[in-house]
Amino acid sequence: MKKLILVPLFTTVIYAGDSWYDKEDIVKGKELFTKNCAVCHGKEGVGPKGNWREKLPNGKMKPPPLNGTAHTWHHKPELLKQIIKRGGATYGKGYVGWMPPFKDKLSNKEIENVLKYIHSLWADRVRKDYDEFYKIK
Numbered sequence: 181m182k183k184l185i186l187v188p189l190f191t192t193v194i195y196a197g198d199s200w201y202d203k204e205d206i207v208k209g210k211e212l213f214t215k216n217c218a219v220c221h222g223k224e225g226v227g228p229k230g231n232w233r234e235k236l237p238n239g240k241m242k243p244p245p246l247n248g249t250a251h252t253w254h255h256k257p258e259l260l261k262q263i264i265k266r267g268g269a270t271y272g273k274g275y276v277g278w279m280p281p282f283k284d285k286l287s288n289k290e291i292e293n294v295l296k297y298i299h300s301l302w303a304d305r306v307r308k309d310y311d312e313f314y315k316i317k
């Protein structure tokens with residue numbers, strides 16, 4: 181009887197460790213985010229004060245919220261990684277942004293952890309659809 185209970189429990193533990201949403205990675209990602217990104221994107225990615233869609237006086241974008249209330253989840257994971265690595269200069273569609281690049285500051289693994297943390301801020305429904313679409317587990 182004891183064995184029957186232990187086996188499924190063990191499987192669950194292994195699965196949790198293998199998941200893309202590793203708890204430790206998310207905790208590390210949060211630390212990195214708070215240190216490097218929150219100054220512009222707000223605590224927990226809530227975005228700047230006021231309307232983030234309004235342009236700055238110099239025509240540049242405000243740092244958008246990253247918590248799922250803006251358009252972060254419209255972009256595929258690869259593009260989000262590229263934006264973090266290269267910054268806003270290569271934002272696309274002719275727009276030259278001003279977000280600084282992080283490729284010399286953060287390792288690939290650290291960028292992935294930050295991204296995991298950002299995903300963890302999204303509403304469950306948004307994250308589920310995104311993960312299903314991009315086959316993130």
Ligand code: HEC
Pocket residue numbers: 212213216217218219220221240241242243244246250251252253255260263264267268269271276277278279280282294
């Ligand atoms: C100096 C301000 C600043 C800092 C620091 C900053 N960002 Fe940004 N970020 C921006 C701006 C502004 C944009 C919009 C594009 C542009 O103009 O560069 C942006 C865009 C983004 C986007 C694309 C969002 C979307 O919905 O299109 C992501 C993802 C992102 N930043 C992640 C990060 C992460 C992760 C960090 C920390 C490692 C970070 N940013 C640090 C200013 C900043």
